Amino acid sequence: MDADLWRRTDELFAAALDLPVEEREGFLTAECGEDGALRAAVERLLAADSQAEQFLAAPAVLDLAAQEALEADAAAGLRLGPYTLLHRLGQGGMGTVYLASRDDGAYDRQVAVKLLRWTFDDGDLRHRFLAERQILARLEHPHIARLYDGGTTPDGQPYLVLEHVEGLPLDVYCDTHRLSVEARIALVRKVCSAVQHAHRNLLVHRDLKP
Structure with missing residues (x-):
């Protein structure tokens, strides 16, 4: 998936999540038009989001x-x-x-x-x-x-x-090695890179914590 398609997919996915389920199909029709690849990508993200919620809420x-x-x-x-x-x-x-x-x-x-x-x-x-x-x-x-x-x-x-x-928890590692603010930011950027990779593969983590 190229960067432009992913950016548009992410925008529409976030917007669709704010809508009632019954309004999402009409929203995607209006926003995606004839772009089948864009619509399919957004629908895959919505399906993954729905399955994740059902997985956590399903009787077990x-x-x-x-x-x-x-x-x-x-x-x-x-x-x-x-x-x-x-x-x-x-x-x-x-x-x-x-x-x-x-x-x-x-x-x-x-x-x-x-x-x-x-x-x-x-x-x-x-x-x-x-x-x-x-x-x-x-x-x-x-x-x-x-x-x-x-x-x-x-x-x-x-x-x-x-x-x-x-390894160690990130905060413990930073404190143990007395890392500067710049070094800590560099580590967080690596975390963001990993999350971005997951998102580009249409995988939403849903459990990120500060």
Whole structure:
């Protein structure tokens, strides 16, 4: 997608989000005219936005037994395909992240495995998750951790296998290294570059925090 098309797509997407759903089709017809590529790009963004909201709001079954097991030290040693969980790295609202290793003989690699908190209660929700995972797998940027793999546990819990990157929270890194304002701005610009790359691939993060 060229820069002009992306800029116009972004403008129309933002404007369409402010409209009631039933008014968006007429708005796109008026604004896009005969430009089918522009309309298709905006519609893909709107569809992705709608699916993201539905994914977060959709009924999901919390597997309490699995969650308790994952939060315990007993999770170390759990095997998911060729990956073996080593220890927990952190936990957030969407799930728990573990350091894991691939040791199936094909090659050795340490990765981060994110186990999401939910099991899917319907095939449509599962389909959307798989589609989103495929989009993430196509992202290639020096400041975005690569998605290597993914799947579901025997209990139906989805997981993602990501590049493991050693590091610190951005504010801790800046304070530890006593970075100047200019150096901090340079780091934020790198973050913005990563977000821009995701947006150009029609992926909206929806969880950016100051």
